[in-house]
Each structure stands twice: as structure tokens, then as C-alpha cells.
Amino acid sequence: MRATVLYGPRDIRFEDREDPKIEKPTDAILRLAATCVCGSDLWPYRGIQKIAQPTPMGHEYCGVVEEVGSAVKTVKPGQFVIGSFCISDNTCPNCRSGYQSGCQNLEFMSRAQAPVLRVPLADGTLVGTPDKPSDQIISSLLAVSDVFGTGWFAADAANVKPGATAVVVGDGAVGLLGVLSAKLMGAERIIIMSRHEKRQRLAKEFGATDIVTERGEEGVARIKDLTNGIGADSVLECVGTEESMVQAIQSTRPGGSVGYVGVPHGMKLDVWPIFFKLVHLHGGPAPVRRYLPELIKLVWDGKAEPGKVFDLVLPLEQVAEGYRAMDERRAIKTLLQP
């Protein structure tokens, strides 16, 4: 097969790779219906996160099971499945407490920007759809694999409750799906911090009630204005920089919650001002496996269309252009068709 490999900064190649095959009895082989480029892929793509060697890329995926190892019990060849970007056994104590992204046998998926994919720990990682999905919902099912699951976790970690005021810091695909998640969880007021007109429109479509274009201290002041000087109940940090994290914390009311899912890069937090803010902080790599059944059902029942974040669809072989478009912020998120 041909698949995606990152060789160095902005050097994405679509090249011959060995076909995946069952390596362990717990593996499954999937023929992918769709895959995509993640905002977090841009860190190594831009050279900010170093890679030691040519690295197969991609961790979002859905498709049809082709083959399973002898120990696999819950998924079968022919079945349409979605998996988390975190590979988990779903049986260890951490998985059982709902933190599959902290699984004792955790691996992070890579290699998914490809037509065929080997998924380890298939029983613990994959969840099937009720039936063969229509083409129309493939993009939304794909989104569940990471970007919707991560936006959902941001909202859950920020403790969004019916009637709450939520702020979303970041207008990338995760932030936008944080808006959708907050809406689905019943938030009454959803404020997105965004300066990008196209993303603002999609945020409104997903349920945002207010747009704040200011950043830093001015942005915090605007949030305070909009919340009677108190701050928001729930703030979703979907960027991962120090500036965005401080902005998120300062926008939260005392006793409120920040859910942070932006992968932190070189972030050193001064704890003194946080201490006096009295906020709850929770976040990390999203335990998408916990949410898969619920989120698949939302998509299946037509109650959520997270696939709307894909505003560029390319054949997989044009993956390099998919990265470029996101790097240059021409696209929110690129879907790749094998």
C-alpha cells in the first residue's frame, strides 16, 4: 500500500509501505473509509515537536474490519468500526475508571493516514456501528475518533451542565466541537473566542451564542463583562499555549472549571495567580473510548453532525496538500479519502 510518512519539517510523503498484517492475536486489520489530519499533527509538521526518524502519521480512523487476530471477540470481519486515537485494553483499573487514555497498556495510534490499518488491542479500542453507515455520515463518524471525542472531553472536564455559561478558547476543530459538545450538554450560553469569520460561522451553527475577538487580558475583561463580572462556569481550553491556558483560567468564576485538551507545548504555569482563582482544572488526552458508544449514537441518530468541521476533502494521495491547507489556516480540518 501507499501511506503517509513525515520526514521532517513540512516534508510529508505518500509512499510505499508494507501492508499491515496481524502481529498479535489481539490485533485487527481495518480497511479505512476515511482518515484525516489533526491539529496536533501540525506540531511535528512544523518542526516544533522533533521527530527522531521518518514517522508514519495519522491517528483518526474508521472503516471496515478485514481480519482479526485469534483472541479478538467483540469485533468481526465485515463490521464497520470506529476506534480511539488511544489504544487501550479497556480492562485495566484505569480503563475501568473511565480513563482509557491512561490505560496501563496505552499506545498512541499512528499510521492511520493510510488505506489499511492495524489496530492493536482491538476489543478494547474499537466500537462498532449499529449497521453499515451511509456515506453521508462517514465524516461525522470519523470525527468521533478524536476531534469530537476530544471536544466532548473538554466540555465534560469543564463540568458543563444544563443552563451553564461556557467559554471556548480556541476556534480549531476541537474548539468548534467543544461548542457543539457544550450545546449538547445543555449549556445556555456559549462564548467562543475567535477572530476567524468562517470559524465563527460554524461555531454559531454548532450553538455559540457570543463571539469574543479580544485576546489576553482584554479577552478576559470581555468575558467578565458578559458574565456580570464573575467569570464563566465552564471554560474549554482547546489550544495548548501558556497564553490560552492563562486566558482560560482567568475567564473562569471561582469554583468554576477549566477543561484543557490542547496538547501543552513548553507551558510553564505560574501557580500563584491560579491558586487565588479557586478553579477546578482537568484535562489531558481525551479518554475517547469511554465516550464512543454515546457519541456514535448521537451521530447515528442525527443529533450531532461533527463532520461539519471537515471543510476540505482530498484523496488520501494528496495528503501533503491537506497538511499545507491546515498549516496555512486555509482549511479547518482535512478529510482524506483512501
Add this chain to the structure above:
Amino acid sequence: MRATVLYGPRDIRFEDREDPKIEKPTDAILRLAATCVCGSDLWPYRGIQKIAQPTPMGHEYCGVVEEVGSAVKTVKPGQFVIGSFCISDNTCPNCRSGYQSGCQNLEFMSRAQAPVLRVPLADGTLVGTPDKPSDQIISSLLAVSDVFGTGWFAADAANVKPGATAVVVGDGAVGLLGVLSAKLMGAERIIIMSRHEKRQRLAKEFGATDIVTERGEEGVARIKDLTNGIGADSVLECVGTEESMVQAIQSTRPGGSVGYVGVPHGMKLDVWPIFFKLVHLHGGPAPVRRYLPELIKLVWDGKAEPGKVFDLVLPLEQVAEGYRAMDERRAIKTLLQP
């Protein structure tokens, strides 16, 4: 009257000060039954936290109301009361959500190492006891004012539940009362990190089941050993240094909670490793006012004796020796009798 003033590093003076009087209609004047020295007083005492001018000291207090301003409704002259170290109106949105330490009219008490004390916002800050207390429980009622309330908040913020495993980082008075709080909240296993024999004994008396003397990475490894390699459900951070905070976070299971109440000094947290630990973080200055009715009742009913942390009792005029004994770790906590 004569009262306590800090002039500079290790320069505590007990000197003539003007008698407090009602300044605003919401004030109350208390004649104190007891006051004490707090671990946090040692930061300015040691010169680590700079003071700009001679500073009246003390923020833990209980005693009898002598006089109230014209607007005070809930406390009366003659009544025995306890107040939080945070002065709060108890009516603003932050107070109503249980975060009186984030009150919109917040002041931090000072001046309480004195025989007579003016308490602003008396209705929002003070809570009376059911009756005149016996001398035997004065020390435990005093503890409620900050040190027990703060240990309680650490346990609450760390989400201690019946049957949980809790770790307490820090064997100061707050850490020791964190042990007591975790015990009262139903923790099954309570591990204290301590190297000090006398404090270990008191921790056991309060309900600690295990003692860990190792620190840093070795300490974390011991906690992992004691928790089947998973980490603890709840960790109480009662020190406030970067080392103790990292130790607390690393000792927590994925999805577990860290309650942090040690006032952070120069703490810059690297968020990258925290991100992958998937812990909940909550803390800050304890909203003691929220807990006052419950904690006063626990003491009144004989179900908690937090006053045991006072292992040195001095007349107020010997306050300088009270500071020295704590600075040199000869005393856990000094009670001062006016």
C-alpha cells in the same frame, strides 16, 4: 492593648497598638479566647514573602462578641463566635456558590494575634457556637478558623469519598488535619508522607494507616507500590512547593484528584507531564466560611479534636517565642492565650 507586629525577618514584636473600634456598621469587635501562629505566617517571618511596612499579624481567631455595628444582624454581644481567615459578605454570587474565599468583597484577616479584634463584614464572616464553650474545646474551635477548615478543603477538593485511598503530602498542622478530614470523610486508607516521628504519631492518631518517609521520585514509587501501581484516588497537597506539588500529582491515579492548599511560592508547573497524568486539580485559599457550621458541629459533638495540633501553648505576650518554636520545627503549631 498590646498586639503582634512583624517588623522584618524574624523580628516579631508585641507592642502597644490602638484598641480596635467599630469603623463600619458591618463590623464586630471580639474579645479573643485564643489565637495562634499559622504555617503561612512563617513565609513573611522568614523574609521569603516581603513586607513593605511593619505588619500586624494573625488571622485565626475565636472569642466573644463585645460590640457590633448598627447593620450587624446575626451575631450579638456576649455570643461566642468563630470566623474564617477570609472576610466575606456571604451574599455575592461567589459566596453563594460556596467560594467565600473568592468573595467580591474579600479581605484577608490580619491583626488577630491580639486580645481584641475588629472583624469586618461580621454577618458574612462569623458563625456562633450553640452555647458558651468549655475551656477544653476552645483550641479545637480555634482550629476551625483556618487550619482545620483548610485541611478539610484539601480533602474536599481532592474529592475524598468513603472507601477511598488518600495521600497527604506535608506533615504540618494543615496536613495533619487533612488526615483527620479524610478520615471523617470515610477514606479507608490514608497515607501520610512524613519524616518527623512526633507528627507521624499524631497522624496515626488522626487516622493515618500508612507512613511514607521517602520523597520525590522515591516517594512516588512508594505510593505506587502501596496502590497496586495505580496511584491514589485523592491526594492532599499541603506544602506549596514545586517539589511537593509534582509529588502530589505523580502520586495520583488517572482520573484521581489533587486538592492543593499549600500557598504556592515561586511555583512554575511544567504542564506537559501533568497533561498525561489526567488528574483533577482544585485548590486555593479555603472557603472556610462554607464549612464553619459543619466543622463547629463536629467539634461541639466531640467527633473531631483538631485542637490536638497545638503542641505549644503560650501566653500571647510570648508570641515571638511561638514563632521561633515553629520556625525551628520544635512545635507543630503554637496556641496563644490573650
